[in-house]
Amino acid sequence: NAGVTQTPKFQVLKTGQSMTLQCAQDMNHNSMYWYRQDPGMGLRLIYYSASEGTTDKGEVPNGYNVSRLNKREFSLRLESAAPSQTSVYFCASSGGLAHTGELFFGEGSRLTVL
Amino acid sequence: GENVEQHPSTLSVQEGDSAVIKCTYSDSASNYFPWYKQELGKRPQLIIDIRSNVGEKKDQRIAVTLNKTAKHFSLHITETQPEDSAVYFCAASIPDNAGNMLTFGGGTRLMVKP
Numbered sequence: 001n002a003g004v005t006q007t008p009k010f011q012v013l014k015t016g017q018s019m020t021l022q023c024a025q026d027m028n029h030n031s032m033y034w035y036r037q038d039p040g041m042g043l044r045l046i047y048y049s050a051s052e053g054t055t056d057k058g059e060v061p062n063g064y065n066v067s068r069l070n071k072r073e074f075s076l077r078l079e080s081a082a083p084s085q086t087s088v089y090f091c092a093s094s095g096g097l098a099h100t101g102e103l104f105f106g107e108g109s110r111l112t113v114l
Numbered sequence: 115g116e117n118v119e120q121h122p123s124t125l126s127v128q129e130g131d132s133a134v135i136k137c138t139y140s141d142s143a144s145n146y147f148p149w150y151k152q153e154l155g156k157r158p159q160l161i162i163d164i165r166s167n168v169g170e171k172k173d174q175r176i177a178v179t180l181n182k183t184a185k186h187f188s189l190h191i192t193e194t195q196p197e198d199s200a201v202y203f204c205a206a207s208i209p210d211n212a213g214n215m216l217t218f219g220g221g222t223r224l225m226v227k228p
Contacts, residue, residue: 035218040123042203042218043158059115059217090157101146101207103216105157 002026006091006106013081013113021076021109023091030095032074033058033103034066036087043090049074081113116141118206120219127194128227135222137204138186146207147180147187148216153200161202162189194226 006023013019025032030051035043045058049068063085065077074093078085091106117140127133139147148163164171164178164187171178175194180187191198201223205216 040220042118042120042220043216044218045215048215101148101163102160103148103150103158105159107157 004091004093004104004106006089006109008109009107010110011112013078013111015082015113017081018077018079019081019111020078021089021091021111022073023075023106024073025091025093025104026072027093027104028071029093029104030071031093032068033092033094034064034074034076035090035092036060036085037090037108038087046076046089078111081111083113085111086113087111116144116206116208116217118204118217118219120204120222122222123220124223124225126225126227129194129196131194133191133194133198133224133226135189135202135204135224136186137188137206137219138184139206139217140185141206141208142182142185143208144206147178148205148207149176149178149189150203150205150218151200152203152221158203191224194224196226196228199224199226 004025033048034046044060047066049055052071055066067075089109092103094103120137145166150158151161152158175192177190201221203221204219207216
């Protein structure tokens with residue numbers, strides 16, 4: 001099993017450009033999340049999806065949109081990138097038949113906005 | 115919402131010594147407290163967790179304690195080894211539809227000197 005896979009791993013954008021981060025999980029998890037990680041600030045929740053067909057804002061949703069395409073896939077879109085969105089983005093999933101509360105993270109996507 | 119404070123932000127210990135990382139949380143409804151370890155350039159991974167009906171939990175060299183009254187919990191690593199060097203994140207969760215809406219602390223960079 002691949003677990004949680006996210007693409008791309010690295011991306012450089014210019015201010016105002018748009019892009020989509022893709023995430024897919026193969027663990028039959030119900031819940032999926034997008035976090036951003038900045039130095040000294042831990043992991044902050046951008047958006048989450050408790051189940052297929054639902055999405056909700058997290059702690060820092062401004063400037064982002066998400067789509068829960070199906071149970072496996074959850075994408076994060078930056079419509080007009082800003083330098084403040086330079087960060088490492090992690091997708092995660094949890095749940096399933098043996099829900100333990102554990103989050104399973106992807107490898108991360110490092111985004112730089114110039 | 116929940117707020118999680120983590121201290122210290124950096125910790126340097128000699129190999130074989132113990133390390134303690136402390137976290138406080140604000141919302142008394144939080145009932146799940148995991149700890150994640152993130153090695154350099156890697157994804158965060160769960161190392162231990164505790165639920166609010168338990169005061170202490172051990173797993174080999176690591177242990178977590180929880181004081182619900184004071185709203186703080188701690189990670190203890192004994193007999194530290196160089197491979198324990200990483201960033202450690204505490205988190206707290208309030209139960210909701212997503213199963214575990216985690217709020218993370220800012221992280222502690224642990225350095226174990228050989």
